[in-house]
Amino acid sequence: MTTTDSTKQTLAQLGVNSLEEVSSRFQQLRGVFDFAISEPNADWKSVRDTWLSRKSGLLSLITDNWLKPASPELKRAVGQELNKLKAHVESVLAERETAIETAAEQSAAARDKIDLSLPGIERAIGTRHLIRQTFDELQRIFLSIGFSVVEGPEIETPYYNFEALNIPEHHPARDNMDTFYIEGTRAPYLLRTHTSPMQIRTMEKQPPPVRIIVPGKVYRRDNPDSTHGYMFHQIEGLAVDTDITFCDFKGTVEYFVREFLGPKVKTRLRPSFFPFTEPSAEVDATCHVCGGTGCRVCKQSGWIELFGAGMVNPAVYGFVNYDPERLSGFAFGMGVDRLAMMKYGVPEVPLLFQNDVRFLRQFP
Numbered sequence: 001m002t003t004t005d006s007t008k009q010t011l012a013q014l015g016v017n018s019l020e021e022v023s024s025r026f027q028q029l030r031g032v033f034d035f036a037i038s039e040p041n042a043d044w045k046s047v048r049d050t051w052l053s054r055k056s057g058l059l060s061l062i063t064d065n066w067l068k069p070a071s072p073e074l075k076r077a078v079g080q081e082l083n084k085l086k087a088h089v090e091s092v093l094a095e096r097e098t099a100i101e102t103a104a105e106q107s108a109a110a111r112d113k114i115d116l117s118l119p120g121i122e123r124a125i126g127t128r129h130l131i132r133q134t135f136d137e138l139q140r141i142f143l144s145i146g147f148s149v150v151e152g153p154e155i156e157t158p159y160y161n162f163e164a165l166n167i168p169e170h171h172p173a174r175d176n177m178d179t180f181y182i183e184g185t186r187a188p189y190l191l192r193t194h195t196s197p198m199q200i201r202t203m204e205k206q207p208p209p210v211r212i213i214v215p216g217k218v219y220r221r222d223n224p225d226s227t228h229g230y231m232f233h234q235i236e237g238l239a240v241d242t243d244i245t246f247c248d249f250k251g252t253v254e255y256f257v258r259e260f261l262g263p264k265v266k267t268r269l270r271p272s273f274f275p276f277t278e279p280s281a282e283v284d285a286t287c288h289v290c291g292g293t294g295c296r297v298c299k300q301s302g303w304i305e306l307f308g309a310g311m312v313n314p315a316v317y318g319f320v321n322y323d324p325e326r327l328s329g330f331a332f333g334m335g336v337d338r339l340a341m342m343k344y345g346v347p348e349v350p351l352l353f354q355n356d357v358r359f360l361r362q363f364p
């Protein structure tokens with residue numbers, strides 16, 4: 001039976017019938033209390049309740065079980081011992097309560113006593129990710145010549161991602177755009193492989209003229225390596241109106257390259273093919289490393305491929321009820337990760353997504 005349990009019995013039941021035994025019983029109890037309150041993170045409130053609570057507190061138990069039924073020759077001693085123990089318990093708990101309150105006040109005072117003249121704590125603030133910075137730069141350039149920004153869903157239907165872009169079923173362009181298809185849906189859904197679907201959705205809703213850029217994430221089932229990821233960022237653009245010519249297209253492309261890479265950079269259009277543009281071109285710029293003389297970066301060609309573009313293939317207008325007789329337009333598509341890597345000399349794609357602050361800090 002523990003010391004505290006003995007308070008549930010009378011002294012007679014405990015066989016205590018001498019003054020010495022009474023005093024040693026109280027000594028033991030005092031020892032139990034001192035040990036409990038001295039525990040490093042003793043919760044003084046629960047110690048107080050254990051000892052002082054009116055109903056089940058130990059001191060109440062001693063009063064009921066030791067004092068009240070005590071024999072006359074022991075009652076006085078028990079009474080004295082109990083008052084001494086009670087006084088000790090209350091004074092120690094009062095001291096503890098004061099100490100805790102004082103400490104709380106002191107730390108509050110310390111907290112409030114902030115010397116505002118002291119310099120603040122320098123919190124290392126992050127930077128906008130290089131991809132985000134490049135997006136903003138690209139958007140700034142096209143906003144400056146009247147394009148507006150629209151964003152669309154990353155989960156698309158084959159119709160908007162392929163058909164409406166003149167990429168019919170079984171069209172070879174489909175296979176090199178290895179697509180992530182969503183499983184378990186009644187209708188076929190996929191992760192868009194380019195942001196072009198949003199251009200179709202815009203033309204469906206808005207009569208011409210249209211001048212939009214569509215930034216966003218796109219997905220291709222590529223095996224991640226130093227130049228490819230299964231997700232990357234694109235900005236595509238579309239301008240459709242009644243009098244847009246190849247010159248407008250070329251002028252816009254050259255304006256963009258000059259703004260993005262600087263006035264010294266020359267541009268060239270190299271014939272290419274995309275199902276949704278005709279004629280199509282790859283837009284090259286003089287290599288920003290060797291200035292066009294040829295180096296490892298441009299594989300001695302002096303030219304770096306920037307992005308693809310072309311005049312909108314009139315076949316596309318058929319899907320959005322635009323009159324190909326009255327309208328003409330141009331479009332372009334850029335890989336933002338690639339442009340950022342090229343402009344800021346980032347050697348490989350994974351660096352962009354490893355969240356290594358040593359890398360990220362280089363682009364404040």
Ligand code: 2U9
Binds near residue numbers: 196276277313
């Ligand atoms: C509509 C009509 C035409 C968007 C275009 C490209 C050329 C192109 C690639 C660049 C790098 C994709 O990120 S990339 O791999 N895109 O080269 N995209 S023309 O043409 C359109 C789009 C929508 C209605």
